[in-house]
Amino acid sequence: MTTKALARGALGLLAAGAVLTAGAAIGSDDGTRIHWGPYKVGDKRSGYTYAGAQTRAMQDDDFQNPAFLWLERGADIWETAAGEAGKACADCHGEAEEALAGVATRYPIHDEARGKLMNIEQRINWCREEQMGAAPFKWESEDLLGITAFVKNQSKGMPVAVSIDGPARPFWEQGKAFYEQRRGQLDMACTHCHVDHAGTMIRAETLSQGQVNGFPTYRLKWQTLGSLHRRFRGCNKNIRAEPYAYGSDEYVNLELYTTWRSNGLPIETPSVRK
Amino acid sequence: MAKIRPRVKAPKKAAMGEIIEIKTLINHAMESGQRKDSGGNTIPRQIINRFVVTLNGREVFSTDLFPSVSANPYVAFFLKAEESGDLTFTWHDDDGSVYEDTKSIEVA
Structure with a gap:
């Protein structure tokens, strides 16, 4: 064997080694300590690290992940003209990959004109109403879920980085107060499960930290893609509290607080969860 | 979802005798017929009950699907x-x- 061939062989081995380590990094369910790679940042653990191996496999394979059916719909909406202005998202924003990279990491943002917060769903509907002259999408409709997931997916892998400085601060404080406020017949606050008891069992389920970096998420229980506000409503119903409306100020403030908790974790949209 | 979009992932080329994996996914509610709406009426069953794959008209794979299969069957x-x-x-x-x-496939 010549030196060149040897070097090539060694390189090949190295490459194979690297692939193996990357493969073994996530998801060894043999009882040993799992290294979660990008899904664990400091003490923050993505919901991915609480999911079972099969659920994680669904998320890892873009083809097997059913949420991509919604993303295709979102991609169509991006390109399709609608409303009186006869414009599509792409007519103003251009190529989604360029225009939207990193955008989702900053939402919800403070909107000066409305004097309150604005999340991505509201931003999309604002664009439709103000810029396109089109009817807003209904909350939790296939269209709104599709375009929201499509927009957030363009920032996949980038760390969540919402700002709570300046005008957003009071809304963050309201969100924090909501998070820590006992409510419902069970008289529980978000913190009781997702801060004090994250990682322990609630009946047969493991409580996660309630990180929101993967929304909209394909939940196997829902058998569809669902928004963060749907998850909020589900949680509120679980503790027998009256849920707030989709897109309500209470939930958008809570969205800022929970998203701030997820700062640093990579955006996983669309994630797959149990 | 209103519009049904099947997705298929199959290699375009394969070597003779090679074992290839083909993945398929379709969006479908797979309504089991066991659920009731808010008025208490049974939602009628509507599922995909059969999936067939042919190569040049000859059946190479088929399966029956049943009401317990989840939505969007993969x-x-x-x-x-x-x-x-x-x-x-x-x-x-x-x-x-x-x-x-x-999907066309070229076997060499």
Whole structure:
């Protein structure tokens, strides 16, 4: 064997080694300590690290992940003209990959004109109403879920980085107060499960930290893609509290607080969860 | 979802005798017929009950699906590549609709 061939062989081995380590990094369910790679940042653990191996496999394979059916719909909406202005998202924003990279990491943002917060769903509907002259999408409709997931997916892998400085601060404080406020017949606050008891069992389920970096998420229980506000409503119903409306100020403030908790974790949209 | 979109992932080329994996996914509610709406009325069953794959008209894979299969059924299977041609995928709905997708494969 010549030196060149040897070097090539060694390189090949190295490459194979690297692939193996990357493969073994996530998801060894043999009882040993799992290294979660990008899904664990400091003490923050993505919901991915609480999911079972099969659920994680669904998320890892873009083809097997059913949420991509919604993303295709979102991609169509991006390109399709609608409303009186006869414009599509792409007519103003251009190529989604360029225009939207990193955008989702900053939402919800403070909107000066409305004097309150604005999340991505509201931003999309604002664009439709103000810029396109089109009817807003209904909350939790296939269209709104599709375009929201499509927009957030363009920032996949980038760390969540919402700002709570300046005008957003009071809304963050309201969100924090909501998070820590006992409510419902069970008289529980978000913190009781997702801060004090994250990682322990609630009946047969493991409580996660309630990180929101993967929304909209394909939940196997829902058998569809669902928004963060749907998850909020589900949680509120679980503790027998009256849920707030989709897109309500209470939930958008809570969205800022929970998203701030997820700062640093990579955006996983669309994630797959149990 | 209103519009049914089948997705198929199959290699465009394969070596003779190679074992290839084919993955399929279709959006469908797979309504089991066991659920009731808010008025207490049974929601009628509507599922994809059969999935058939043919290569140049000859059946190479088929399966029956039942009400316990989740929404958006994902079916993956392996095929031994022995001839070039068109793979046709058909999903049969309870309401009589047929959803179809085609992929050509070149076996060398």
